[in-house]
Amino acid sequence: MTASPSDTTATEDVTGPSALDSYAESVAKSVGALSWSTNFDTVKVFVATDKWTSSLRTAKTELGLIFFSFLSAIHWSNDVEVGDAPSDPVDERLEVLAAVGDLIEGHLVHFSTSLPVNGAALATLTGIYGGANWHEREAAEMFAIDFVGHPNLEKLYLPSEFEGHPLRKSFPLLSREVKPWPGTVDVEGMPGTADDAPEDSATESMPSGVSTENPGR
Amino acid sequence: MTIEQEALKHFSEVSVAVELQTSDMTLNIGPQHPSTHGVLRIVAKVDGERVSDVTPVIGYMHRGYEKIAEVRTYPQITALVNRIDWVSGFANEVPFMAAAEKLMEIEVPERARYIRMILTEMARIASHLMFMASYPLELGATTPLMFALRERERVLDLIESVTGGRFHPNFNRIGGVQPNAGAGPTQKKAIQDLPRGFLQGARDAMDSLLKTCVEFDELVTGNEIFLARCKGVGILSPELAADFGVSGPNLRASGVAFDLRKHTDYLPYDKVQFEVATGTVGDSFDRWLVRLEEIRQSAYIVQQAVDQIPSGPLQAKVPKIIKVPKGEAYVRAENPKGEMGYYLVSEGGQGPYRLKIRSASYSNISVIPILLEGVLVPDIIAIMGSFDFVLGDVDR
CATH class of the missing domain: 3.30.460.80 (NADH:ubiquinone oxidoreductase Nqo5 subunit)
Known part of the structure; x- marks a missing residue:
């Protein structure tokens, strides 16, 4: 259920507001929130x-x-x-x-x-x-x-020289394009195949998740 | 001693102290260190034997699951999430499934919920037994390792007999568990369910486990050296624990009786009886005691669940290609290491739009720098070890 504190339609629910709804509403009122929601039992306060x-x-x-x-x-x-x-x-x-x-x-x-x-x-x-x-x-x-105001806003997971912000939607999943996939480059050929076999077949050079046209699914 | 002699002695002591004044040293532990449970690096500034400042360096195990999940389908993500905390792989899968099922509004069959509960508790036992093995080892006692790993092997064998995997079961499906559970070559296809003898095997393993808990009490809990190393060491107050999001056994050891198994309904914990183990002081010794008691309580849960398990289907009716309707849900679960949660944002596709993974060890070790301030160097290991973290669960 979604409602803003001033929205009267919230109370017109047939079953009436659940305990979770009234809890969310009271939290929203106490902190002066814009609105709140309890969809899928997840209390969200905006x-x-x-x-x-x-x-x-x-x-x-x-x-x-x-x-x-x-x-x-x-x-x-x-x-x-x-x-x-x-x-x-x-x-x-x-x-x-x-x-x-x-x-x-x-x-x-x-x-x-x-x-x-x-x-x-x-x-x-x-x-x-x-x-x-x-x-x-x-x-x-x-x-x-x-x-x-954060005391130490340095990189936590990534190396300090890393550029980009990986969880932004504009950041492509590049790791395997930048770093050669060992399965196709470093390892010697399987028995029966020549070591210098061509390694640029479409399936090998395009690991899942890097192409923008076909994002891995 | 005359006054002059005393004055002379005092003077010489003072001058020696002045001469011996040293600068702070930096002590580096890890990333490859047996007590770091993976690849954690601790940079400690030490003044003699005293630790003055600690900086944990994490990220060596960062695999970017949150990003990878955006280009995977829901069934594929099962294989990712059970690698987060690999000591209890099964337990990681359940809240993710529960989040997807919540958005799809699927009712999971009761038998599947019971199988999930039994295997989750077995994963908890396996995880805590790993702690029972590693923590005394870090403090210098090698024998408990043999006792713990022997029992853990029994439990892992049971998990393997159902799922086919010891660490990465990859066994949950959206809507239930894998429908042909345990259908090995020796079983007829008609009875595709738990393998024959599993329930009795679980009963036997729990009986044996409860005996081992007594052995642990005799072998470790009363041991004088063990007590000297961890009693009163690394006291975590309940306020500090809550402030940093420390959860699970580490939180309960500080005296907070908060267990998500009592508050959420992701598994039928309301059908079984168990107690929430708590500590009183919040020191390393309490964290040991709480985990030991949780093994017992988990064994009781398994015993009850094995007796109560209903018959019925193992998976709800789900479409062949799983698409999760638009919505956002956060489902959290009481995992062996603490609160594990998935904030799942779906836009109606075959994969999530965003999957935030809230892992327990990450928050648990973020409090360690504060606990380590002012302790002695050997206590670093005694405190870190008692938090029972896994680096896969920290870095994700």
Whole structure:
């Protein structure tokens, strides 16, 4: 069910709001969210970018959501290098998700905010949740998001000289094009085949997932 | 000793201390180190025997599963996800399936849910037994390894008899489990189900396992050297644990009785009785005790599930080509290492638009730099080992 706090259609559901719905609504009201949803039992609360830290601070101090589960992002884009494009056109944006929960009832709330694709910047959560440190570093290198105020926004997984932001939809799955696939280059030929056999057959030189025309499926 | 002599002695001690003043040293552990459970590198600044600052360096095992998942179909991703935490491969598959099933609104048959639960608990036992083997080994005791791996082998044999794989079962299907489970060459095709003798084998293995738990108590838990190495070492407060997203046995050892098996319905845990093991202090010793107790509780779950398992189909009706309707769902599960979750975003295609993998070890070890501040160098191993992480689960 999706609704904004002022939306009256939310209560016109035949079965009435479920416990999860009323929980999501109360969280959304407490943090001053734009809207909320509980589709597929996943509580999502949409907040404005400038209210990001204040709503998560409220969540931790007043709503008891003390457990920091994860922070990540989704790159919504119609022009994708890998995989399928969205079925319906979407607004180009980076959606940042921070999942926090309590340790008594087992609630988990996904706070969501949208950032522009170019020059994405968001205030850091490291002052509120210590665990945000690594998650923000990961999101920064994978999606090119600048977490303002982060103490050490260096690359976490990738080598420091790595260029590009792999989880952006504009980033092609290049690794096997850049690094020769050992199965076709380094290894000596199978018995019965000459070592200098041609290695440029279509199936061998095009590992799955690199072609933009046929993305591996 | 006269006052002059004392003054002289004091003066000489002071001057020696001034002369011996040393600069901080950098101690590098890993990436290839037996206690790092894979390829973790720890860069520690040490002042003599004291650790002043620790930086874990991760990423040596980064395989980019979140990106690869975007160009794979849902059935293909099964093979990816059971390689995240390879010590408990089966347990990784279940929440991913549950997320896809949630979006497709599929009801999984009860028998398949029970088989998933039995094998998940066996994966938990196998994972915790690996900890029972490796942790004393890191502290210098080699014998417990033999006891733990002997029992683990029994459990892995059972998993293998059903799925065909010891570590990477690749056995879950969207809508249930592989319908021809255990249909080896010796079995008639008509009875394609759990292999013959599996249920009795599971009962025997659990009985044997519970006896081994007693042996572990006698061999390790009361051992004076073991106690000296891990009691009061690496105390993790519940607030710090929650703040960093530490979950699973590490969180419960700090006294938080939070277990997702009690809160979510991804598997029929409401049909079996078990207790949530918790610690009191949150030190390395508590983390040992909690895991030992969880092995027992998992054995009880398997015993009950084996007695209760209903008959019926193993897979719900699903289309041949699996397309997941548009939507977003997050399903999390209590894995051996902690909370494992998949945030699945589907746009109606044969593969996900985005798959965020929330793995437990990643958050668990992010707190280690804080715990290691000010400890002695040998405690680095005693604390890191007690967190029971796997680098595949950290780097994904």
